[in-house]
Amino acid sequence: MKRKLQSTTSKLLPAAAILALLAIWELVSDTGLVPKYMLPSPVDVCSAFVKDFPLLWENSWVTLAETFIGLALGIVIGFLMAMIMDFFTPVKKALYPIVVITQTIPAVAIAPLLVLWFGYEMVPKVILVVFIVFFPITVSLLDGFESTDKDTINLMRSMGAGKIQIFRYVKFPAALGNFFSSLKIAVSYAVVGAVISEWLGGFMGLGVYMTRVKKSYAFDRMFAVIFLISGLSLLLMLAVKLIQKRCMPWENR
Amino acid sequence: MNELEIKNVCFSYTGEEYVINNINLSLGEGELVSILGVSGCGKSTLFNVVSGLRKPQKGKIILDGEDITGKSGKISYMLQKDLLLPYRTIEDNVALPLILSGTKKKKARLAVQDGMKKFGLDGTQKKYPCELSGGMRQRAALLRTYMFSGKAALLDEPFSALDTLTKSEMHSWYLGVMDEIKLSTLFITHDIDEAILLSDRICLMTGKPATLSEEIVINEPRPRSRDFTLTPEFLAYKKQILSKL
Ligand SMILES: Nc1ncnc2c1ncn2[C@@H]1O[C@H](COP(=O)(O)OP(=O)(O)OP(=O)(O)O)[C@@H](O)[C@H]1O
Ligand SMILES: [Mg+2]
Numbered sequence: 012m013k014r015k016l017q018s019t020t021s022k023l024l025p026a027a028a029i030l031a032l033l034a035i036w037e038l039v040s041d042t043g044l045v046p047k048y049m050l051p052s053p054v055d056v057c058s059a060f061v062k063d064f065p066l067l068w069e070n071s072w073v074t075l076a077e078t079f080i081g082l083a084l085g086i087v088i089g090f091l092m093a094m095i096m097d098f099f100t101p102v103k104k105a106l107y108p109i110v111v112i113t114q115t116i117p118a119v120a121i122a123p124l125l126v127l128w129f130g131y132e133m134v135p136k137v138i139l140v141v142f143i144v145f146f147p148i149t150v151s152l153l154d155g156f157e158s159t160d161k162d163t164i165n166l167m168r169s170m171g172a173g174k175i176q177i178f179r180y181v182k183f184p185a186a187l188g189n190f191f192s193s194l195k196i197a198v199s200y201a202v203v204g205a206v207i208s209e210w211l212g213g214f215m216g217l218g219v220y221m222t223r224v225k226k227s228y229a230f231d232r233m234f235a236v237i238f239l240i241s242g243l244s245l246l247l248m249l250a251v252k253l254i255q256k257r258c259m260p261w262e263n264r
Numbered sequence: 265m266n267e268l269e270i271k272n273v274c275f276s277y278t279g280e281e282y283v284i285n286n287i288n289l290s291l292g293e294g295e296l297v298s299i300l301g302v303s304g305c306g307k308s309t310l311f312n313v314v315s316g317l318r319k320p321q322k323g324k325i326i327l328d329g330e331d332i333t334g335k336s337g338k339i340s341y342m343l344q345k346d347l348l349l350p351y352r353t354i355e356d357n358v359a360l361p362l363i364l365s366g367t368k369k370k371k372a373r374l375a376v377q378d379g380m381k382k383f384g385l386d387g388t389q390k391k392y393p394c395e396l397s398g399g400m401r402q403r404a405a406l407l408r409t410y411m412f413s414g415k416a417a418l419l420d421e422p423f424s425a426l427d428t429l430t431k432s433e434m435h436s437w438y439l440g441v442m443d444e445i446k447l448s449t450l451f452i453t454h455d456i457d458e459a460i461l462l463s464d465r466i467c468l469m470t471g472k473p474a475t476l477s478e479e480i481v482i483n484e485p486r487p488r489s490r491d492f493t494l495t496p497e498f499l500a501y502k503k504q505i506l507s508k509l
Contacts, residue, residue: 160347162343162344162345162347163347163349165312165317165343166341166343166347167364168317168336168337169315169316169317169336169337169339169340169341169343170337170341170360170361170364170412171336171337171338171361171364171365172337172364176364180349180352180360180363180364181349184349184351184352185351187351259351260392261350261351261352261392261394264391264392264394264395
């Protein structure tokens with residue numbers, strides 16, 4: 012009972028904080044403390060969102076498609092990579108430093124390059140998302156595989172399990188927790204990555220739309236896109252959380 | 265006939281000093297032999313060698329006439345911790361050895377139900393290890409070891425992590441099931457009472473490098489009951505062991 016109460020308050024508090032922030036923002040904008048054309052009030056943003064909704068909707072799909080294709084490819088490649096590195100120690104020794112170094116390259120820096128190489132269609136966007144997603148997934152999976160208890164592996168060997176069975180029954184489930192926590196971060200980076208590469212050139216997508224509204228100095232519409240992007244990221248993170256719950260039933264006990 | 269034979273086994277982790285030296289032991293069919301020794305003397309090391317996880321520098325392990333030195337996957341082995349996989353339900357943990365040897369999941373689950381009842385685990389089938397008490401986890405690990413159905417079993421301190429009361433409860437239960445399971449068992453413990461209560465023979469492991477220095481036969485018919493611990497014979501065995509350790 013007490014725990015239930017606590018969890019309600021822990022949900023109420025952040026909600027109250029957000030409402031307070033919005034209220035302050037509304038006041039600052041309405042009283043003209045900051046000129047309205049520079050900082051539209053939340054109400055203005057909402058109405059811009061509603062008015063632009065068909066356009067936003069259309070462009071969201073493009074951005075989401077890039078995000079999903081990139082995510083899927085990034086996960087598959089990251090998974091295969093981590094598996095190969097786990098199975099063949101020399102490969103890991105050779106590639107792990109490269110993986111870590113590549114992770115320090117900011118995605119924003121290679122985005123223009125990708126546009127130059129692959130043009131204005133979907134390809135450079137998907138590649139950027141893959142690039143962003145693949146490294147954290149690989150590293151987290153590898154760490155997860157390595158975190159498995161030596162004795163558990165000994166036990167599996169004593170039961171006659173081979174390398175593949177040990178992977179399937181011990182290492183893979185042991186790495187799931189790591190995998191999902193990095194995926195939660197990866198999805199929001201993936202959305203942002205798709206938007207950034209759309210800024211640099213393209214025909215459709217939220218990033219392209221943003222550059223258009225920017226040119227017309229439509230701040231309210233700008234804010235509407237920003238909120239939509241963060242909303243989409245949040246939804247994706249929530250989806251990951253739900254999938255995690257389904258995939259790791261032992262965590263909910 | 266001897267089920268398992270350990271012949272002149274020497275083993276060292278570093279390749280220099282032996283941890284265990286010239287170990288000889290044979291285990292008869294359906295027999296339970298305890299290995300008793302102080303912590304760190306090399307009991308688990310011996311089991312790692314017998315189970316084939318480690319290859320001895322010298323000596324042989326023979327199971328039912330077959331040389332299995334350095335071959336894992338032949339003997340049921342319960343390691344010192346329960347090592348239930350946290351991401352599998354109890355029945356799936358117990359059924360794991362069957363699944364590993366190629367049985368389909370559904371069939372394997374069915375096959376363990378009988379054992380689950382016998383081991384007092386009925387009702388925990390769909391639970392996860394973290395939801396079970398220490399004693400139940402230990403029983404589940406033990407059942408998993410039996411499901412592997414090797415010709416012999418190695419149990420490394422299966423009850424040592426339990427509190428005295430639970431442990432004593434587990435002993436009564438084990439005395440009840442052991443004749444039903446009829447498995448040749450090597451049993452590690454550093455609890456003298458437990459060794460006398462459960463074993464047909466007790467081997468003392470002493471020295472550095474460790475050897476099996478002494479063998480004590482417990483002449484008490486099975487099935488035994490816990491009352492055996494209250495008899496003068498029991499005390500005499502205990503005295504004998506204490507004097508030799
Ligand atoms: N993997 C290992 N590498 C090197 N040395 C080890 C290893 N495992 C154990 N040893 C050493 O071998 C010796 C025997 O260890 P072992 O685990 O066999 O003891 P034990 O009799 O099982 O003790 P306990 O009753 O505490 O479980 C110890 O001195 C230990 O430090
Ligand atoms: Mg030990």
